[in-house]
Amino acid sequence: MRKVVLAYSGGLDTSVAVAWLAEQGFDVIACLVDVGQPGDKAEAVVRAKRLGAADALLIDARARFAEGFVLPALAMNALYQGRYPLVSALSRPLICAVLAEVARDAGADAVAHGCTGKGNDQVRFEVSLGALAPELEVLAPVRDWGMTREDTIAYARDRDLPVRTTASSPYSIDENLWGRSIECGVLENPWTAPPRDVFTLTADPQDARPAEVVIGFEQGVPVSVDGVAGDPLEVIERIGAVAGAAGAGRIDMVEDRLVGIKSREVYEAPAAVTLTTAHRDLESLTLERATAREKRRLEALWADLVYEGQWFSPLRDALDAFAASTQRCVTGEVRVAPAPGGVSVCGRRSPLSLYDHALATYDEGDAFAHADAAGFIRLWGLPTRRWAQVHRER
Ligand code: ARG
Numbered sequence: 001m002r003k004v005v006l007a008y009s010g011g012l013d014t015s016v017a018v019a020w021l022a023e024q025g026f027d028v029i030a031c032l033v034d035v036g037q038p039g040d041k042a043e044a045v046v047r048a049k050r051l052g053a054a055d056a057l058l059i060d061a062r063a064r065f066a067e068g069f070v071l072p073a074l075a076m077n078a079l080y081q082g083r084y085p086l087v088s089a090l091s092r093p094l095i096c097a098v099l100a101e102v103a104r105d106a107g108a109d110a111v112a113h114g115c116t117g118k119g120n121d122q123v124r125f126e127v128s129l130g131a132l133a134p135e136l137e138v139l140a141p142v143r144d145w146g147m148t149r150e151d152t153i154a155y156a157r158d159r160d161l162p163v164r165t166t167a168s169s170p171y172s173i174d175e176n177l178w179g180r181s182i183e184c185g186v187l188e189n190p191w192t193a194p195p196r197d198v199f200t201l202t203a204d205p206q207d208a209r210p211a212e213v214v215i216g217f218e219q220g221v222p223v224s225v226d227g228v229a230g231d232p233l234e235v236i237e238r239i240g241a242v243a244g245a246a247g248a249g250r251i252d253m254v255e256d257r258l259v260g261i262k263s264r265e266v267y268e269a270p271a272a273v274t275l276t277t278a279h280r281d282l283e284s285l286t287l288e289r290a291t292a293r294e295k296r297r298l299e300a301l302w303a304d305l306v307y308e309g310q311w312f313s314p315l316r317d318a319l320d321a322f323a324a325s326t327q328r329c330v331t332g333e334v335r336v337a338p339a340p341g342g343v344s345v346c347g348r349r350s351p352l353s354l355y356d357h358a359l360a361t362y363d364e365g366d367a368f369a370h371a372d373a374a375g376f377i378r379l380w381g382l383p384t385r386r387w388a389q390v391h392r393e394r
Helices: 012-023 041-050 062-075 087-106 121-132 149-158 232-245 270-286 289-307 314-327 370-380 382-393
Strands: 002-007 026-034 055-060 110-112 137-139 172-176 179-183 213-218 221-225 250-256 262-268 332-339 342-349
Touching: 002 012, 002 087, 012 026, 012 041, 012 149, 026 041, 026 087, 041 055, 055 087, 062 087, 062 232, 062 270, 062 314, 087 110, 087 121, 087 172, 087 179, 087 289, 121 137, 179 270, 213 232, 213 270, 221 232, 221 270, 232 270, 270 289, 270 332, 270 342, 289 314, 370 382
Parallel strands: 002 026, 002 110, 026 055, 110 137
Antiparallel strands: 172 179, 179 262, 213 221, 213 332, 250 262, 332 342
C-alpha cells in the first residue's frame, strides 16, 4: 500500500482530503504542524483517525518557527509589497521540512497538501518539497479533485465524515504566531470594509487599550518586553497580546499573487507589525548609513523571494548571511506605542548607538566642523555643476 503524509489542518478541505486519499487506496499519515494557530489541535488529530487516517501526528513546531523562520524575517524587516509580514509564506517551508522528516521516518513515498490552484501556498509547498525531498511525489488532492466548496461539503455529508461545523465559515483563514490572514466571502469586493467579526487578534478602535512597551533587542533578536526577558516565542506572544489589545496591526490591501491574480487581503499581525517597526527603528540608530541603505534594497528582495516560495534557495541563504553580519550591532531598546492604525516609536537607545549628540546638537557643545561643509559641498556638487556648465552653453 502506498503511504502519504498529508499536511493536515483540521479544516474542511484537509479533513475531506484524509478520507479522499484513503478512498484512493493510500495509507494516510495526517500531520498537524503547530505553528501557533488557535483551535483544539488534539481533537483534530483524534478526528483524523476517524476520517480514515492510518496515523495522525501533532507536531509542536512553534519554537522552531519562531527561531528559524520568524527571526530571519524580522532581521530583514520583511514586508511583501511594503505591508504584508509574510505570515503564511513563512510557515509553509517549515511545514514542508516537517512533512519531509515524517515521510522519511515513516518510509512514505508521497506527501500531500490541501492548497487550491489559485494561491501562493501550492507554489511554496511544491518548490520547498522539491528542494528538500525530490524523491517524494507531491499530491495536491484539493487542486486536483475539482470539487467546489459545496461539493466538498456534500462529500463529507454523504459519507458522514466528522468535519468541524465551523468549517462552514465564509472566510478562508490562515493563522500562526506571526499573524492571521482572512480571505474570501464579502472581502472579495475590495470596496467592502471588513466586517468587525473577521478580527480575532486585534481590538476594534473603540475598545482599544492604548499601550506603551519597551522592547529589548540583542543582535537583532527581541529578547525582552518591559525589561522582562523571554525566549523569542514568548516575546512574540507577549508583544502580540499587548499590541492586539491596543488595536495595532490591521492591514487591508490588494496584493499581487505569484500566480498573477490581484487579491484583496485582510491581515492582522500585531506582533509582526510592532516588532518590525521597533526593529527597523533600532537599525536607524545602530547601522551605518550605506549599510542601511543597501539593506533596505535587499529587504525588498528577501520579502519577494520568500513570498514567491524560494525559502530554500541559495540566494536566501546568502541574504541571511548579509543580515547576520548587519545584526551584530542591532542591540538596544525601543519604546513603542501600538495603537489602532499603526505603531509609533517614542524613543530608542543603544550601547552601540551611532548617534552623537555633540555632532547633532544646535545648542552649546557643538563639535561639528562647520567650515568643512563648504568645501565638501563644492566637491559634492562638482559633477552636476560641470554638466550644467556644458549643457547650458549648447
Ligand atoms: N495571501 C497570503 C499569502 O499568500 C495569505 C495566504 C493564506 N493562505 C491560506 N491558505 N488561506 O501568503
